[in-house]
Amino acid sequence: MQGAVPRSARGASEFVPFRRATHLSRNTRSSRDARVPLGALGQPRRAVIVRRSVHYQASLDRTFFALSDPTRRGILECLGRGPATIGELAEPFGLTLNGVKKHVGILEEVDLVVTAKVGRARECQLGPAQLDNATEWIEAYRRTWQRRLDRFGSHIERRDAGR
Numbered sequence: 001m002q003g004a005v006p007r008s009a010r011g012a013s014e015f016v017p018f019r020r021a022t023h024l025s026r027n028t029r030s031s032r033d034a035r036v037p038l039g040a041l042g043q044p045r046r047a048v049i050v051r052r053s054v055h056y057q058a059s060l061d062r063t064f065f066a067l068s069d070p071t072r073r074g075i076l077e078c079l080g081r082g083p084a085t086i087g088e089l090a091e092p093f094g095l096t097l098n099g100v101k102k103h104v105g106i107l108e109e110v111d112l113v114v115t116a117k118v119g120r121a122r123e124c125q126l127g128p129a130q131l132d133n134a135t136e137w138i139e140a141y142r143r144t145w146q147r148r149l150d151r152f153g154s155h156i157e158r159r160d161a162g163r
Helices: 058-067 070-080 086-093 097-109 132-161
Strands: 002-004 017-020 035-037 113-118 121-126
Touching: 058 070, 058 097, 058 132, 070 086, 070 097, 070 113, 070 121, 086 097, 086 121, 097 113
Parallel strands: none
Antiparallel strands: 002 017, 017 035, 113 121
16 A cells, blocks of 8 residues: 655655555545655654744753653752652652653753762752743743733723723
8 A cells, every 4th residue: 555656746856655544634535545645664754843943942942841841840849948869759749760760861951950879879959050041031022921911001091091
């Protein structure tokens, strides 16, 4: 059931494997007509973002990803009270040691947490990350939304005053 897209539908040197879809598409009359492009391993291709925002910062994405999980934020709160071992961090969350190690590893990648081997335990403490880039990004959007809300508020006041 595999083949290639006809030459007229692709570039002269581009080979695009496909497989027939097993579901009916809105744009086809039967499942025989629906074709899904395949990747290198025979799996359907995923969309790839080619252009990034001009202000794209990989470190900012990783920081927000690390802070997006409530468990990781809780770990940071615990470490704000002082250093703790992986086992001590696991107790309040009801997680396994491996689960906590994975969370701590993500926090380590962005320098929010630093770990050190102390005897048989791994001790964690807050890292050197300052979160300046995340704070600047949040503040810029806060100012933008504040200006928009102020303009909206003045528009509503003018509209109500005209009645």
